[in-house]
Structures are given as C-alpha cells and as structure tokens.
Amino acid sequence: MFERFSDDTRKILGFAMEEARYSGDKRLGTDHLLLGALHDPGPAGILGVTLDQARAAAAALDRTALASIGIDTQGFERVTMPSRGKKPPFSSGARSVMEGMLRYAMDRKSRQITTANLLLSLLDREEHDPAAALLNKLGVDRAEVRRRALSS
C-alpha cells in the first residue's frame, strides 16, 4: 500500500510520527494522523483549522481530563522530546484509517492515495476515537469538510 501513497500523503505520515513523539505517546494514533495532515496547507485549508489550533485543542482535552482526576496542569509548558528511541507503532484505529483511505482511492479508481483520501477516512472515525474527539473539540463541520474533500 505504501508505494501507492502520493508524496504529500507520505510526508503527512512522517509528520504524524513526529506528532506522536512530540506528545510522548507510545502509539501513532488517529489524532496524530489528523495533526500530521495539518502540517500540509492543502488539508489544513479543507479542514479550516491550523496546526496550532489543533495542538492547543488536544492540550485542552488533556488538561480538562487531568483536572477531573485532581491534577492541575494549567501553565505546564511542553518540553522538547527526544527524537531517538523506538518508532511508535500504529494504533488499531490508525490502521483502520489507512485501510479506509485505500478504499477511497479504489472507489475513485485512483492509482495514488491522496491527502483527500486520508481526510475522508479520518472523517469516518466515530465516537470514542481520538481524531473524532479532536474534530469535535475544534468544532469542525464534518459534512462540509467531506463535501470540500470530495470536490478537491
């Protein structure tokens, strides 16, 4: 599958890996794929969200959740994470997103897997998914974004 990725899509996967490391996560999740996609002005424009906004929204979700168990991290500044060590493996949700984007490419009889295919697959994530939680927090209108991604 990876050889069919467009250059843009391949770059996004690299950024997603960096996002996973940057947050200190042990798995590359669907939320990291979303953050990775936002490194690219194409998907960022379609989503109508900036990378900084999405990172801030993810941090806000963490802060609220930690506050609910009595831990106040207000004002905690992110530290630079080491770039060495194991590459985080894909979460099962992230693997599903990979399969979904392949299906979207096949539906369009496209030889290449594009960033629009990735976005559409991310938009399919349902409740209890980290990317879906992030999209909700950001107030993204999924139907509208889907329409824009399909016509891109």
Place this chain on the structure above:
Amino acid sequence: MRQPRLTGMETDDLSAQIHSLDPAIGLRAVGALHRLAEQVEAAQVRAARHHGWTWEQIGDALGVSRQSVHAKYRE
C-alpha cells in the same frame, strides 16, 4: 505546574469523582497521564545529566535499565 491537591476530605471526594467519571474523560486522563509522565521524564533526565548523574543512576531512579534510558536520551 501547581501541586495537585490530594489531602483530607478532598481525597474522598476525588476517589468518588474518579469512580463516577465518564469513561471518555477518565480514559483520556489516563492517556494524558502517560503523556505528562513522558514529558516530565524527558525534562528530568536532561536535568539529571546536567547535574552529573550517570545513566545507571538515572535508570535506577526510573526503574528501567541503564541501556534503555541511554538509548532514548543520549544526545
């Protein structure tokens, strides 16, 4: 970061609160704790190296092997 408040009555309240949490929030909190631990670890390993701690001392303090902490944090 301010100190978490975990004393007296508030501890009981907090225990009750943790048990009654919506799993969407509670599970997110667990993930956020892991991320926070990684961040604090990265900052503290750097500080310890700066203060002359050996990789072995840092590994022992963290309860992991010297090799794993060195592989992760060597410059």
